[in-house]
Amino acid sequence: MILFSGGPKTEEMVVVLPSADGQVGSVVVGRGVGRVVLDRPYLASRISSSGIQQTETLTKQSVLQEFRTTLAALPKRPISFVLYFISATDEPINEAKLELNKVLAELRERVVADIVLVGHTDRVGSDEANDILSLMRSERVKSDLVRHGVAAERIRIVGRGERELIVETADEVEEPRNRRVEVFVR
């Protein structure tokens, strides 16, 4: 079915995939009245060189086959971990060791991981003291990672003090779930 023989054959295709977390997102293709929303897995829109847009559902196999090389080049999904701390210290609780091992295992899976450590506190203590404590917690995790052979220049540390609580509390209330360092591995 060659509509414009002789002219350059251009065709485009967009296919929505189910995401790793099981959710199906959506992509809006085109502008104005001609726009189409793709919001089911393997729903595809083809656009011919004459601008005609057709929607169809493809099979999983055909999509994975055609885009295999491209999909294989996708970076690993960013992942996060949380380490918890003893009150008013930069000392992780015992269980944090297991979590740190998971972080190290994940780092071994990645060729060039970059790591962001975001420290937090509960609301015990002044804002200023907690800014410092949250940063100390991040630094503590950084030095633990470096001790296990992770390159220091791959690690960025941040202290957020008591600004981002997991559990909202009144001021000066102890809350173990708020005393944490989030580890983002990308």
Place this chain on the structure above:
Amino acid sequence: MRTIVCTAALMFAVAAQAADIGQIKSAAGTVHIERVGKLIAAPIGSTVKQSDKLVTGADGTIGVTFLDNSLISAGPNSVLVLERYSYDPTTSAGRFDASLTKGTIAVVSGKMVKQKPESMRIRTPLTVMGVRGTEFVVRVDDSGS
């Protein structure tokens, strides 16, 4: 004329200092970046900047993780331009415009799209895509040029 030359030189200087917007996490085969008119290598671990053009050869692939956790990979014989990228990690607000001239890409949208649907857009020669999330693939055949 002198003014024009000076302005151009200044633009080059600004572009040379442009911020990193992502890191190359995978690269195989023939792949390079066109940055401010220059061809540069694109090894794993190096960074990409706004306005970079990612180019892969017949055996090339590349994968990039951006600041907001958006992921894009390009398959063989692809040309992808990172036209515009801004991201505020505090608010997760941002804007990502890329354009695929030819070839294939796979995309996983990141935090900015979660914060505001369609803040990421992919243009192709024939259409434009507003990304509401999360994963999709695009192919642009370009057998005519």
